[in-house]
Amino acid sequence: MRVAIFFGGPSREREISFAGGKTVFNNLDRTLFEPVPVFVDSLGNFILTNKQIFEYQKIRDFYPPASVIKNAKKSTRFKVYAESLGRLSDNNFIEMTNAVGQPILPQDFKKHFDFVFLAMHGAPGEDGSLQGLLEWYGIPYSAPGIFGSAAGIDKTLQNELIERITGVEKQQMTIRKATWDTENHGELFERVKAILGLPFVVKAPHGGSSIGVAIVKEDSEEAFVKAVEQCLFRLTLTKAQWTAMNQQAKENYLQKIANVEESIGFPLVFEADSMVDKGAIVYAHPQDLLEKLEDYFSYSDTNAILTSVHGESSVLIEGFINGKEFSCGVIQDEEDRPIALPPTGIEPAVETYDFQAKYVSSATRKSIPVNVPMEQLHEIHRQIKAVAEALRFGVCARIDGFVKADGTVSLHDPNTIPGMSPTSLIFKQMVEIGLNPTQTLTYLIRASLQDRAKTGKNTWRMEQMLADLDRMIDKEVGRLSEKPRVAILFGSVLNRLDESLALAQRTYSQIAAEGKYFPVPVLLTGSPTNHVLHQLPVNFLYKESIEAIKESLYAEKHPFIVECIRQAEAITTKYTGYFDQTVRHLSYEDLAHTVKRVYIAVMDMPSTDEYSVQHFLKSVGLEWFQAH
Structure with missing residues (x-):
């Protein structure tokens, strides 16, 4: 089955989506599926791409290309997303999309893939919009359908429905943007305190990944105003603030705004109270806004109001739990x-x-x-x-x-669509x-x-x-028992424990996804001259740290986890055959009878002396490879 992995998109959570797409690509079972990476840019274009794109750390490292930014006559001092380039010429648009792959239209999806795995977050990738598009063109996709997706994106609606379903009342209220802009903030603050008390939580109703959330703990109108403005994705800039910055500080301020995971992002709306400059103007690029602010504060003493074009029309306020x-x-x-x-x-x-x-x-x-x-x-x-x-x-x-x-x-x-990062x-x-x-x-x-x-x-x-x-x-x-077993040996008798754990997790994932071998996690403990090996159930490999693994090695399993395993047994059996929950203490000789080869994810031990892991593996005739 050809599985397209959709990642990126226009939401503020696009970088988390990029990381999730990388995780899905790396872990998808190659014996069942052919992964087809599809980058969804922030303008909504669907671009067939290849695995090399996942070698980058951030979307802006590869898109839009520097050459297109220059051709669009935009400053390269700022790191921006595609929406900051404004309307591109046909040639620039083709150059931009072709730099990462082949643009495709929804009506042609079926030519390239059979199923879409959605690693998208936020609107419109998670709210039912993209789900509806895929259903229109007859493409099955992962995660809940249109109704569940639409309900899952609206925090205000969620709270009301959850209260009806569970019977647990939740203190909440909303403030519409129109109300916020016309009524006295001090009076609104007193009203919120009277209903919810202190502290309380202010949220953007449609924001995910904890973007657009603030806790007001102190009895401060200033803190209240700051929280509401943050969740409306709006900034107020005073002349005093602007003129106190040097050129580099001004550029840093605008770059932070462009970082969608930190601030309101571009494009944004510039509004002013100045009678000379009344009205709203949309700015897509930090350089253009920089020039506007320099000009504006040269003649006006009133504040500049900056609002995301994707800002909220209200804020949700909840009692702090x-x-x-x-x-x-x-x-x-x-x-x-x-x-x-x-x-x-x-x-x-x-x-x-x-x-x-x-x-x-x-x-x-x-x-x-x-x-x-x-x-x-x-x-x-x-x-x-x-x-x-x-x-x-x-x-x-x-x-x-x-x-x-x-x-x-x-x-x-x-x-x-829960996060898909490692x-x-x-x-x-x-x-x-x-x-x-x-x-x-x-x-x-x-x-x-x-x-x-x-x-x-x-x-x-x-x-x-x-x-x-x-x-x-x-x-x-059915073939799992026939696959050659390979050990992922990790841990240490010295330091660098969690680096070893992360390397072991990556190596395990790669081998599991390839499907040629059956990976077996093996933890190394002990001392430099006395190695102790533990064959682990897979769930141990994904604990928070090696110290957490050690604490759990021979401890009794929590009774609630036992219940969860029993309730999910039919699901687990379908995909694994059998969940082996046993921890086994091994010698190197035992290991040689258990696996065919070893991938070494131990980070800080010498590889040449008589007490090295490599020496002991060689002594029992085990082939080994260094994990990367």
Whole structure:
């Protein structure tokens, strides 16, 4: 099956989508699927590309090309996305898109692929818009359908529906932009405090990846105004602020605005209170705005108001919940029944679990399951399954929430396309029930075909694709016991532990996706002269750190995880054959009887002396390769 991987898009979460697309490409099972990378640029163009694109770190590293920026007569001092170039000539547009691949139109999708794996985030990739386009052209896609996607993008609607479904009341209110712009901010602040108290949370109703969220903790009108403006994606710039900056500081300020994961992004609307300059003008490029601001503040003392063209029309304000935060995935079995995964506890070492904390910082601690009593874990699952079923979150979704001090469970912020980066919670939760990342992606594709077959559109074709895929999955699972076993040896007796873990995860994923061998994680502990080997179940490999693995080596499994594994057993068996949960203590001789070769992901041990890993592997006749 030819599986297109859609990534990028126009939303503020495009860089997370790019990272997710890379993860899907690297982990997709090559024995079942042919991956077809499709870059969706920020203008909405679909571009067939190749795997070399994933060698870049960020979208702006390759798109738009520097030559096109120069041809468009735009400054190259700023790193911008394609929408900042304005209207391009036909030649420039062709040069830009051809630099990364072949542009294709939706009516030609079927010529190039059979299925679309959506690694998209935010509108319009996650809100039902792209899903509707694909259904119009008869292309099956991953994740929930149009209804679930539309419900999953609107935080205000979510809260209202979740309250009806679970019976748990949530304190919230909205402020429309029109109200904010006409009423007294101090009076609005007093009204919010009277209804919700302090602290409270301000959110952009349609923003994901924790972009557009602020917590107001102090009794400060200034903090309140700043939070609301942030979630409307609007900035106010004073003449004093602008004139206090030197040229480099001004450019840095505008570059930060252009970074969509940090600020409001371009294009944006410039508005002024000056009677000379009344009105709104759209600026697409930082250089153009720089020139405008220099000119504007040369004659005006009034503020410049900068608003994203994709700003919100209202903000959602919620009462702050002081409790244990968690995130819980939910999938479905072949009878369309929701199966909740082990909920992950989130303990950020920062005040707000925002974009940086979620995707960039390593300061956030996670635990599976969240550390609450069994009764509350069961209540989390009850509510998660009820919400997923009522809101038509078929295939897969991730729902966040809190367990309050009184034991009440409060859900919020469903996500119908969970992040697909290597550290994403959905992978960590799926591996706890026995599915590695490659098997998880296969599940998502198979379950999506099952869900698409229920729409009444192209039903026969969807059922045929589903039946063909089931036969291929059954065949590959039947071959697992025949595949040569290879060890991924990681860990250390010295330092650099987590570098070794990351290398082992990458190596495991590559081997699992290729499908030629059966990868076996093996942890090295002990001392430089006394090596101790542990053959691990796959879920150990995806724990937060090697120290966390060591703590779990021979510990009793949490009873709730045991329940989750049992509830998902039919799913796990379909994609793995059998989930081996046993930790085995091995000698090098035992290892030689277990695997055919070894990939070494140990980072900091000598490779030549008599106590090296390589020496011991050679002594038992095992072929080895250095992992990269």
